[in-house]
Amino acid sequence: MAAMAAGLRGLGGRFRWRMPAVAGGVRGAAQGAVAGQRDYDLLVIGGGSGGLACAKEAAQLGRKVAVVDYVEPSPRGTRWGLGGTCVNVGCIPKKLMHQAALLGGLIRDAPHYGWEVAQPVPHDWRKMAEAVQNHVKSLNWGHRVQLHDRKVKYFNVKAGFVDKHTVRGVAKGGKEILLSADHIVIATGGRPRYPAHIEGALEYGITSDDIFWLKESPGKTLVVGASYVALECAGFLTGIGLDVTVMMRSIPLRGFDQLFKEKSLVKIEVWSCHCGDIKHSMAATKEAPCRQMSSLVTEHMASHGTRFLRGCTPSQVRRLLDGQLQVTWEDHTTGKEGTGTFNTVLWAVGRVPDTRSLNLEKAGVDTSPNTQKILVDSREATSVPHIYAIGDVVEGRPELTPTAVMAGRLLAQRLFGGSSDLMDYDKVPTTVFTPLEYGCVGLSEEEAVARHGQEHVEVYHAHYKPLEFTVPGRDASQCYVKAGCRVDAAWTLLTQSPPGLAAEMFGFQMVCLREPPQPVLGLHFLGPNAGEVTQGFALGIKCGASYVQVMQTVGIHPTCSEEVVKLRISKRSGLDPTVTGC
Amino acid sequence: MAQRLLLRRFLASVVSRKFSQGWGPPLTSQALQTPRGLTVTPNPARTIYTTRISLTTFNIQDGPDFQDRVVNSETPVVVDFHAQWCGPCKILGPRLEKMVAKQHGKVVMAKVDIDDNTDLAIEYEVSAVPTVLAMKNGDVVDKFVGIKDEDQLEAFLKKLIG
Numbered sequence: 001m002a003a004m005a006a007g008l009r010g011l012g013g014r015f016r017w018r019m020p021a022v023a024g025g026v027r028g029a030a031q032g033a034v035a036g037q038r039d040y041d042l043l044v045i046g047g048g049s050g051g052l053a054c055a056k057e058a059a060q061l062g063r064k065v066a067v068v069d070y071v072e073p074s075p076r077g078t079r080w081g082l083g084g085t086c087v088n089v090g091c092i093p094k095k096l097m098h099q100a101a102l103l104g105g106l107i108r109d110a111p112h113y114g115w116e117v118a119q120p121v122p123h124d125w126r127k128m129a130e131a132v133q134n135h136v137k138s139l140n141w142g143h144r145v146q147l148h149d150r151k152v153k154y155f156n157v158k159a160g161f162v163d164k165h166t167v168r169g170v171a172k173g174g175k176e177i178l179l180s181a182d183h184i185v186i187a188t189g190g191r192p193r194y195p196a197h198i199e200g201a202l203e204y205g206i207t208s209d210d211i212f213w214l215k216e217s218p219g220k221t222l223v224v225g226a227s228y229v230a231l232e233c234a235g236f237l238t239g240i241g242l243d244v245t246v247m248m249r250s251i252p253l254r255g256f257d258q259l260f261k262e263k264s265l266v267k268i269e270v271w272s273c274h275c276g277d278i279k280h281s282m283a284a285t286k287e288a289p290c291r292q293m294s295s296l297v298t299e300h301m302a303s304h305g306t307r308f309l310r311g312c313t314p315s316q317v318r319r320l321l322d323g324q325l326q327v328t329w330e331d332h333t334t335g336k337e338g339t340g341t342f343n344t345v346l347w348a349v350g351r352v353p354d355t356r357s358l359n360l361e362k363a364g365v366d367t368s369p370n371t372q373k374i375l376v377d378s379r380e381a382t383s384v385p386h387i388y389a390i391g392d393v394v395e396g397r398p399e400l401t402p403t404a405v406m407a408g409r410l411l412a413q414r415l416f417g418g419s420s421d422l423m424d425y426d427k428v429p430t431t432v433f434t435p436l437e438y439g440c441v442g443l444s445e446e447e448a449v450a451r452h453g454q455e456h457v458e459v460y461h462a463h464y465k466p467l468e469f470t471v472p473g474r475d476a477s478q479c480y481v482k483a484g485c486r487v488d489a490a491w492t493l494l495t496q497s498p499p500g501l502a503a504e505m506f507g508f509q510m511v512c513l514r515e516p517p518q519p520v521l522g523l524h525f526l527g528p529n530a531g532e533v534t535q536g537f538a539l540g541i542k543c544g545a546s547y548v549q550v551m552q553t554v555g556i557h558p559t560c561s562e563e564v565v566k567l568r569i570s571k572r573s574g575l576d577p578t579v580t581g582c
Numbered sequence: 583m584a585q586r587l588l589l590r591r592f593l594a595s596v597v598s599r600k601f602s603q604g605w606g607p608p609l610t611s612q613a614l615q616t617p618r619g620l621t622v623t624p625n626p627a628r629t630i631y632t633t634r635i636s637l638t639t640f641n642i643q644d645g646p647d648f649q650d651r652v653v654n655s656e657t658p659v660v661v662d663f664h665a666q667w668c669g670p671c672k673i674l675g676p677r678l679e680k681m682v683a684k685q686h687g688k689v690v691m692a693k694v695d696i697d698d699n700t701d702l703a704i705e706y707e708v709s710a711v712p713t714v715l716a717m718k719n720g721d722v723v724d725k726f727v728g729i730k731d732e733d734q735l736e737a738f739l740k741k742l743i744g
Binding site: 134135138141142144145 | 667
């Protein structure tokens with residue numbers, strides 16, 4: 001039969017038939033974890049943003065690479081394909097649904113611009129979800145093809161360490177394979193946390209793992225949490241017309257712990273020029289969002305229909321006879337108990353690293369006792385020299401796709417390309433895609449003040465109104481931009497009481513402008529298309545742009561982006577930062 | 583070789599009557615030819631896939647199935663690699679089936695869902711969908727990616743048939 005087949009096709013046929021892989025079958029059984037005889041140069045555990053980037057880069061450098069990826073279904077049963085969090089249950093579906101919500105707003109504006117659109121326009125969750133899910137699936141396929149094209153071996157198995165060079169992979173059907181490699185990269189990312197201590201949380205609530213894959217509309221939703229995940233989800237759910245409540249324990253956009261210090265509390269000490277003599281505590285810490293910015297974000301959401309329950313924590317979730325969920329919570333400000341009925345409860349109370357089933361102890365990889373995230377040094381190396389970790393699973397790293405991707409590529413270059421370039425986690429731009437988007441790069445105001453001292457930080461700010469908001473009469477109260485710049489003095493300053501200092505300080509700072517240019521420490525932009533706006537400025541800040549250069553940059557008109565280069569009013573001056581007219 | 587062909591033709595005459603009843607065991611493409619040259623247009627809204635969609639179109643179940651019904655087929659085969667999540671596939675699929683059916687059995691069509699048959703799709707270097715291969719005697723002789731209109735499909739099929 002085989003001979004016949006060969007005869008039929010002719011010799012040298014381009015597509016020779018070969019035995020297809022049996023579903024769940026084993027390929028590449030390990031030879032044994034003996035140095036020089038291992039199966040792969042590089043084994044990547046986790047097929048997400050970081051893992052895939054690292055694997056493809058290493059393969060391009062001519063190495064033998066394998067990727068293992070496995071998605072443990074969520075408690076709700078949701079599962080997805082190759083690509084990791086970003087592709088399947090993060091950035092991609094989030095941005096698409098955010099766009100769906102934004103379109104709702106544009107449809108409402110349309111009549112003002114002359115469009116004869118009957119209002120209100122209904123939204124069909126099913127149609128949106130199907131379109132989003134189809135796109136995600138096409139990306140799953142795309143990644144699969146890419147791995148094949150780059151000659152990276154792919155196994156859909158759940159991995160766990162056997163020893164520091166060997167990993168056991170278990171396929172869905174139960175079949176096991178052993179894979180050994182000279183170098184191993186752990187890029188397993190994280191999963192949403194369930195507040196297991198809350199009765200009914202696991203049985204009745206869902207998380208971001210599930211929301212994008214729901215076939216039916218979530219209906220009246222309670223989002224618990226104050227992270228960007230909570231606010232983004234609440235934002236687009238509100239935008240498509242659902243009844244949404246956000247319940248938060250304390251402050252929005254968690255990750256920022258310090259209170260903004262009032263000017264009167266800051267000591268102004270005797271100092272002299274500190275140019276270049278700054279203790280810059282370089283650590284791979286995520287720059288936390290400004291509290292001021294986060295308040296503006298939630299203010300905007302509140303004025304557009306999202307309900308906020310602040311200072312509340314849920315204590316119980318019950319299912320009622322009609323299928324709805326009854327949530328009981330404690331209001332910390334009043335001390336009273338509250339209840340509410342919802343169709344869906346979405347937990348957005350943080351993410352936990354996906355390390356539990358890895359058997360890290362078999363390999364000797366250390367994790368943080370607090371977070372269980374993997375500890376690495378500046379080369380992304382773990383406590384085991386040939387085992388590395390990148391992405392969300394790593395302690396102290398930003399939980400962002402672009403940083404994981406870049407770190408993965410640089411790691412591959414260091415391992416196999418003779419490079420010594422380390423990943424720079426400084427000045428990483430990011431954007432929160434809430435209904436009014438918040439883009440930022442560099443330090444928050446609080447962090448700038450903490451690192452450099454209040455007297456060394458000048459913050460320029462402005463409230464502005466996007467031109468497009470004018471015709472439909474949209475509220476622009478929260479459209480705001482600020483830049484914090486480092487200031488160095490040319491001479492000493494005597495201790496004075498802050499209130500009387502205001503005017504003099506303003507004048508003083510103006511003189512300083514002619515001194516060594518004030519490097520921009522952080523830029524924060526709240527407005528439409530914040531991601532698009534911030535990306536370009538991130539380059540400038542990476543290059544060490546100064547406030548002088550910002551001032552010298554001509555704006556593009558009419559845009560929102562130009563407000564950045566038009567920043568002139570400092571917070572310290574106390575002048576009204578509202579931009580009026582051209 | 584000749585014996586096999588004879589055997590196939592014999593089987594074809596025996597089983598050809600089963601077609602009109604719909605379901606049947608996986609058959610070689612030769613056997614799908616019917617004297618009457620029926621044209622059947624399947625309902626594109628059907629979500630339940632049977633092995634055979636129409637007289638001239640069938641779904642591939644796995645690698646061996648592909649080997650058997652496409653690679654080893656004596657009749658030229660048009661292979662439609664598609665996916666559930668692919669919008670254009672839902673337009674091209676029925677259109678191609680219709681044009682294939684019009685060729686009176688001179689060409690048949692195999693549908694391959696790339697998520698169900700990932701290895702096969704990768705082996706045939708499918709990156710975007712829909713990807714349509716023209717296969718003759720087990721070799722890929724022509725190919726296109728994306729949507730085509732009926733005239734273009736007609737030309738594609740005529741070229742394959744020769």
